[in-house]
Structures are given as structure tokens and as C-alpha cells.
Amino acid sequence: MPVVAATTLPPSPLDRPAGGAFTLIFTTLPALLRLTCGLVAAVVALTVRTPPVRVSLLVPTIVALTAWSVWYAVRSLRYGFTGVLVAGDVALTTAAGLAIPWLVAPEVLPGEGSWMAVLASTTVINAQATAPARWSVPAGLLVTAGYATGASLAGNPVEARAHAGTLLVQIGCAAVITAVMRGRIGRADATFADYQRLSREAVVGRAAREAERRQNRDLHDTVLATLTMVGLGAVPGPSAALRARCAADLRTLTALADARATPAGAVALDEHLRTVLARLPELAVDATLAPCRVPAAIAAALADSAAAALANVVRHAPGAATTLRLAGDAEAVVVEVADDGPGFDPAAVPAHRYGLRESIHGRMASVGGRAVVTSAPGAGTRIRLEWPGVH
Numbered sequence: 001m002p003v004v005a006a007t008t009l010p011p012s013p014l015d016r017p018a019g020g021a022f023t024l025i026f027t028t029l030p031a032l033l034r035l036t037c038g039l040v041a042a043v044v045a046l047t048v049r050t051p052p053v054r055v056s057l058l059v060p061t062i063v064a065l066t067a068w069s070v071w072y073a074v075r076s077l078r079y080g081f082t083g084v085l086v087a088g089d090v091a092l093t094t095a096a097g098l099a100i101p102w103l104v105a106p107e108v109l110p111g112e113g114s115w116m117a118v119l120a121s122t123t124v125i126n127a128q129a130t131a132p133a134r135w136s137v138p139a140g141l142l143v144t145a146g147y148a149t150g151a152s153l154a155g156n157p158v159e160a161r162a163h164a165g166t167l168l169v170q171i172g173c174a175a176v177i178t179a180v181m182r183g184r185i186g187r188a189d190a191t192f193a194d195y196q197r198l199s200r201e202a203v204v205g206r207a208a209r210e211a212e213r214r215q216n217r218d219l220h221d222t223v224l225a226t227l228t229m230v231g232l233g234a235v236p237g238p239s240a241a242l243r244a245r246c247a248a249d250l251r252t253l254t255a256l257a258d259a260r261a262t263p264a265g266a267v268a269l270d271e272h273l274r275t276v277l278a279r280l281p282e283l284a285v286d287a288t289l290a291p292c293r294v295p296a297a298i299a300a301a302l303a304d305s306a307a308a309a310l311a312n313v314v315r316h317a318p319g320a321a322t323t324l325r326l327a328g329d330a331e332a333v334v335v336e337v338a339d340d341g342p343g344f345d346p347a348a349v350p351a352h353r354y355g356l357r358e359s360i361h362g363r364m365a366s367v368g369g370r371a372v373v374t375s376a377p378g379a380g381t382r383i384r385l386e387w388p389g390v391h
Contacts, residue, residue, distance in 0.1 A: 022185045026178075027080055030126040031073040034089070037122040038069025041115035048105045057102050065119070068092055081130040090139040093123040097143065100150030109156050112163045120147045124167050128174035140171035200368035200388070207297030207367075267296045269333065270326055272303035276310065277324070283314050285322045292328040298387055301367040302335050308359035309337040309383045317341025317381070335385040343375045360385075 042062045049055055068088070075085060096103065100116055108114050124140035131139065144167040151160035270289040277285055294302070306324065313322050320341035327334050349356060356373060360383065364371045369387035 022181065023080070026129045027076055030081070030129050031076040033122055034126055035069050035073035037118055038066055038072075041119050042066045042069075044115040045103065048108050050105045050107065052101060053105050054102045057099065061096060061099070061103060065092065065096065076130075083131070083135070086127055086131045086135070086139065089123055090127060090143055093119055093143050094146035097146035097150045098153075100147070101154040104154065106154065106156070109151065109154060110159050112159065112166055116147065116150075117163050117166075120144070120163070120167060121170055124171050125174045128171060128178050133175050133179060137171060137175055140167065140175075144168060144171070196368070196388070203366070203368050204295045204297060207295065267293060267299040269294050269299045269302060269328070269335075272299050273306060273324065273326060273335070276303050276307045279307070280310055280314065283310060283322060285310070285324050287324040289324070289326040290328065292326055292333060294328070294333055294387070298333070298367050298369070301363050301369065302333065302385055302387060305360045305363050305371065305385050306335050306337055308363075309385075313337070313339045313341065313381075316344075320380070331388070333387045336382065337385075338380065338382040340380040343377050343379045343381050345377060346373050346375055 042065065045058065045062050049058060072085060072089060097116060097120060100109070104114050104116050109116075120143050124143050127136040127139045127143075130136075144164050147167065148160040148164040151157070151163065269292045273287070273289055277283075277287060310322070310324070313320060317339050320339040322337070322339045325334075325336040325338075346356070360371045360373070364385055364387070367387065369385065372384040372386070373381070374384070375381040
């Protein structure tokens with residue numbers, strides 16, 4: 001099962017909350033606007049068919065535009081907007097605008113209230129909301145030119161000028177509003193990213209201070225306590241108890257020296273994961289562990305979370321093909337545990353169950369990372385542990 005390189009991780013909505021909300025809003029609203037206006041325009045267009053409207057041209061055009069409106073809405077709501085979707089909408093609307101003499105009755109063309117005028121306005125506004133200005137503005141101008149040309153060919157230059165002016169105002173206003181919102185949202189997300197970075201640095205700093213306090217407690221409770229007892233004469237002369245106590249204190253000093261010999265942020269995560277695998281000899285795991293060094297607290301959280309995930313495989317999917325992957329660089333670190341076992345529904349796990357909630361999600365959250373659990377009955381389980389790093 002391949003692992004995605006850490007540098008190509010898609011941004012989580014939690015990493016860009018303002019940008020995610022912007023994308024959601026400016027996907028939903030244009031899709032619904034195009035669908036609603038497309039359906040209403042179809043009804044209105046078929047209602048007025050007086051000459052020189054050509055029914056043989058009008059009917060297939062309306063069918064095509066209605067089908068496009070439905071597909072446009074479904075596609076954008078499901079997958080988001082793409083350049084092809086925006087370009088297709090602009091091309092169809094421009095072509096329909098050029099055919100105004102044969103699609104719009106002369107009595108409904110004036111006053112910018114025809115179904116074609118509404119369709120043109122919808123297209124230029126949607127283009128500004130869903131595409132960069134360098135593409136959306138020329139696209140809006142193309143739709144405007146198509147409408148003005150078609151209205152002029154229909155013998156109504158006044159309508160051509162009037163609605164062309166309206167379209168230009170709509171293009172300008174929509175483009176400016178969208179640009180301002182994108183700029184403000186970008187700054188908000190940048191500020192949020194800085195806050196996340198500072199929070200992760202604070203977590204690492206607290207972990208380092210806690211490690212130092214733990215070492216001080218170990219020294220106080222062992223070596224310093226023994227020396228104090230000897231100095232006060234509480235231990236009478238050489239004895240087996242004193243030798244045993246000194247040997248234990250020496251082991252403590254050696255462990256502390258080894259811990260301080262490894263600088264903060266330079267722990268081999270891949271070695272931690274190999275240690276985890278060594279504790280589970282009953283589980284056959286296909287492991288691919290790229291060399292990766294992270295702060296000690298982060299390595300412990302990732303390794304312990306992976307151990308919990310592998311322990312779940314032993315308990316719930318014995319005999320399943322299991323993979324363990326590690327990929328990381330200065331930007332992000334990813335550990336992924338996957339199996340082809342029976343799977344489960346993550347949403348159905350009771351709230352009081354401790355395993356996923358604390359041993360994996362809670363542990364990763366405590367160091368500024370996250371866990372993503374993907375599973376379904378009969379589809380195996382994939383647990384992705386991500387730590388964005390400090391940069």
C-alpha cells in the first residue's frame with residue numbers, strides 16, 4: 001500500500017479554516033445559482049416562442065443548457081470548480097448570446113429582463129467567484145461581447161449597450177469583492193498558521209522542560225538522597241544495601257547521561273518504530289521506514305500511537321496483511337498503519353472507548369499533530385498519523 005510523500009500532503013480544512021469556508025461558500029452558491037437560473041430560464045424561454053424565434057433551434061439549445069446547468073451544479077458540488085467547468089460555462093453562454101436573434105423574442109429582449117440577460121449575468125458573476133481574476137475578467141468580457149453582439153444583430157442596440165454596461169459593472173464588482181475576500185482570508189489563514197507553529201513550538205518547549213524536571217526529580221530521589229544519607233551517617237559503613245543502592249543510582253546517572261547526549265529534536269523516529277515492531281513478534285508487518293529525526297516528545301507520540309494501532313490489528317484483525325510506512329522531511333512527518341482486515345465504522349465507535357479517542361487521536365493532538373482514521377466494514381483500516389513539524 002503506497003504512502004503519500006510528506007511534501008504532497010493535501011492541506012487539512014483545519015489548517016486553513018478561513019480558506020476552507022471560502023471554498024465551501026464559493027462552491028455552493030455558484031452551483032445553486034447556475035442550477036436555479038438555468039431551470040427558470042428554460043421555462044421562460046420555452047414560454048415565449050414568437051417569430052423570429054426558431055423553435056427548431058430553441059428547443060435543442062434549451063435542452064443542452066438545462067443539462068449543462070444540472071451537470072455543472074452536480075460536478076462542482078462534488079469535486080469543486082475546475083478550469084474546464086468555468087470555460088465550458090463561458091463558452092456555452094457566449095454562443096447562446098450570439099444566437100439571441102433566433103432564441104429570444106423581440107418583445108421580451110428590452111429591459112435587460114430576458115432569460116438570456118439573466119443567464120449572461122449568472123455566468124459572469126460565477127466566473128469571478130470561481131476563477132482567478134486573470135482568467136475570470138477576460139471570460140466575463142467575452143460573455144459581454146457575445147451578448148452585445150447578439151442583441152445588436154437582433155435589432156436592439158439600446159439593449160445591447162444597456163446590458164453590456166450592466167455586465168461590466170457586475171464583472172468589476174464581483175472581481176473586486178472576490179479579490180478582497182481572498183486577500184483577507186489569506187492573511188487570516190497565515191495568522192492561524194503562525195499560531196499553530198507557535199503552539200507546536202510551545203508543546204516541544206514544554207516537553208523539554210518536563211524532561212528536565214523529570215531528570216531533576218530522578219537525581220533528587222536517587223543520587224542526592226544516597227549522598228545525603230551517607231553524609232548524615234544514616235548508612236553505617238560499607239554494606240550490601242549501600243552497594244545495591246549505589247549501583248541503582250549509577251544506572252540512573254547513566255540513563256540521564258544517555259538522554260542528554262541526544263540533542264532536542266534529534267531522535268530517530270524510525271528506530272523508535274523498529275522497537276515497536278520488535279515488541280510485536282506475533283504480527284507480520286511489511287515496514288518501510290525512511291530515516292527521520294524529530295523531537296523526543298514527537299517521536300514518543302508517533303511511536304506510541306503506531307503501537308496502539310498495531311495492537312488493534314493484533315486484537316481485531318489477526319492474520320491480516322499489515323503495512324507500516326514512515327515518510328518525513330523538514331515540512332511534515334507521516335506514519336501510516338494499514339491492514340486489510342474486517343474494518344469497522346469509525347463513527348459507530350462508542351464515545352467511552354479509550355483506544356482510538358485517547359491512545360491515538362488524543363496522543364497526537366497533545367503534540368500538535370493529528371490522526372486520520374479511514375475504515376469501513378469489509379474494507380480494512382488505514383490510520384494516518386501526521387505531525388506538521390516546526391519550520
